[in-house]
Amino acid sequence: DVKVTQSSRYLVKRTGEKVFLECVQDMDHENMFWYRQDPGLGLRLIYFSYDVKMKEKGDIPEGYSVSREKKERFSLILESASTNQTSMYLCASIGGNRPYEQYFGPGTRLTVT
Amino acid sequence: AQKITQTQPGMFVQEKEAVTLDCTYDTSDQSYGLFWYKQPSSGEMIFLIYQGSYDEQNATEGRYSLNFQKARKSANLVISASQLGDSAMYFCAMTNNNDMRFGAGTRLTVKP
Numbered sequence: 001d002v003k004v005t006q007s008s009r010y011l012v013k014r015t016g017e018k019v020f021l022e023c024v025q026d027m028d029h030e031n032m033f034w035y036r037q038d039p040g041l042g043l044r045l046i047y048f049s050y051d052v053k054m055k056e057k058g059d060i061p062e063g064y065s066v067s068r069e070k071k072e073r074f075s076l077i078l079e080s081a082s083t084n085q086t087s088m089y090l091c092a093s094i095g096g097n098r099p100y101e102q103y104f105g106p107g108t109r110l111t112v113t
Numbered sequence: 114a115q116k117i118t119q120t121q122p123g124m125f126v127q128e129k130e131a132v133t134l135d136c137t138y139d140t141s142d143q144s145y146g147l148f149w150y151k152q153p154s155s156g157e158m159i160f161l162i163y164q165g166s167y168d169e170q171n172a173t174e175g176r177y178s179l180n181f182q183k184a185r186k187s188a189n190l191v192i193s194a195s196q197l198g199d200s201a202m203y204f205c206a207m208t209n210n211n212d213m214r215f216g217a218g219t220r221l222t223v224k225p
Contacts, residue, residue: 042217
């Protein structure tokens with residue numbers, strides 16, 4: 001069964017903390033994505049990766065970095081969390097036998113206080 | 114970067130009627146893919162339908178069809194025979210060159 005997992009469903013962090021959001025897919029997909037979802041703004045692309053160690057900035061990369069050391073794992077890093085990074089974070093992957101479908105993880109709701 | 118526009122923040126439809134959700138996109142590429150996703154209140158993203166830019170026929174999946182008008186750069190989702198369970202957020206998205214971007218979404222409410 002197709003599966004994308006994220007390390008936490010809910011996370012509360014303090015301003016200035018370093019935050020790691022992990023995403024793992026078990027489908028051997030090449031492309032992985034990180035989005036944040038805010039009411040009225042839809043899903044905004046933060047970063048994406050099309051291969052191990054390759055990464056590209058999306059529309060809102062400021063304040064974030066990513067790591068793709070292994071094909072199955074794509075990590076989103078908030079170097080110094082701020083309250084405006086409170087959001088729902090969604091990871092996704094695409095590839096394999098059905099490149100026309102993108103698989104999403106369940107999301108991580110991050111609150112920065 | 115390409116841009117996806119959904120101009121309807123909210124829509125209402127009577128149960129059993131058809132509804133069209135609008136989506137326009139902007140890209141200079143010839144090869145791209147268009148998607149629609151449904152997000153119910155539970156938060157999961159559910160893939161509905163896909164249309165490739167070179168597909169000659171409009172995509173259909175059960176009660177969902179995609180009205181693809183390439184020259185107008187529109188990819189509207191048509192839901193036939195609406196059901197109460199169709200009430201959700203709907204997102205249009207486009208992919209090309211390894212990335213994928215979404216519109217702001219339309220909240221559909223089906224009235225009994």
